Amino acid sequence: MTTPNDSLYARSYYTKYAAKFVPFAPDTFKAFSEFNKLALQDGSLSGKFKELIAIAAGHATGCPYCIDIHVTTGRKLQLRQEEIFEAIAVSALVKGFSAFFHGLNTLNALAENPDDELYRRSSLSRLDQFEEINEPLYTAIQEFRRQVLTGSSLVTRKEKAVIAVAIAHITGDAYSIEHFTGLAKEEGATLAELAETILVAAALKAGSALAHRVNAYHAYTRDEEAQG
Template identity: 65%
Template sequence: MTVSAEQDSLYARSYFPRYAPKFVPHAPEAFKAFGEFNKAAMQEGALSAKLKEIIAIASAHATGCPYCIDLHVAAGRKLQASKEEVVEAIGVSALVKGGSALYHGINALNAYEESPADDLYARENLTKLEALEAVNEELYTAFVSFGREVLTPRSLGAKDKSLVAVAIAHIEGCAYSIEYYTKLAKSEGASLAELAETIVVAGALKAGSAMAHRVNAYIAYERAGE
């Protein structure tokens, strides 16, 4: 099917079933393997299927993939995830995504020095967040308050929120966030099995975002020939 030159929307719910299969015949084994991985990642195990979908929803907001958001919100709703749980998970995603940038501010302050330290990612840097507060107390205090509000147990419990945070930290690839939120999750009672499944869901969503965007690639490829 030729993609119309008048098709201005970059994302439409109807595009996915229409265009996602177009690439499959060209790499069938790879697409099959990813589908099997994704299915295994979302199966109930140490974590419930519902919590995995909540983690997936938060992860989809971190990757910014609208197809993933659409798919996993619908799946979460089928598993009785409430709007409150979904919104709280999105809040954790926002906290960790923004917090990773703030943590990197420690590196920025180091780089700003005339003789910056050679170690770009020292674990002890986590104790130097006060240096950011000294530069801009209002900004730092506002972020700390936001974090406290987001992580307060409500519809989602403290452990569930910490696991969501671990997933987003892995999507962001921020070592400071991984260090902080993994320790937080352990303190809230998370097991290694729960952490392992959380990380697998994060991996599925990060890779899945790229896979989902093949729809855009197909449309762009077809439009280039019009």
């Protein structure tokens, strides 16, 4: 059985510890809070859709506090379970494709004369070489991509492509940014929409680190709390 002192994550910890560091850097915490608010407000993209992006981003960073906060907010905005799951699937796809795209570096490393340039846009056309290595597995990966990115009555193809751009910026993979930005453009996303998407991704990636201050405070003060 996990004891309170042994648990590293609990929903109640955020409420209990989140404000503890604020007095040490009040202006900076306030600035981030304002940035986060601006990043998620209505703009070229609705605040409701930005929460859906934030939920997908929270699953990409793996921050349980971010997931809890944004899913809770999403429920208040009447996001449905089905569209939340579709957004999570996009997050899973892009994180997986980041690894898949890095297979291009593997193909280069396996070549007799490896190219010194490790990220060429033209290298994306070499992905088909994996089909020659293992056709069933390659086909399954591509089918997963097709199913995840197919639009639905709840989340359109364009919206899924936009979410994918956000997750690509969280992974930081050059191939993913190239590929999914191109897809979003094909689906009609504007530069204004992508700018706001990237800002949501930035807020969630930074917010993940900031949310984990709860763990840092708990780790630093655990012995003192145990003593009374």
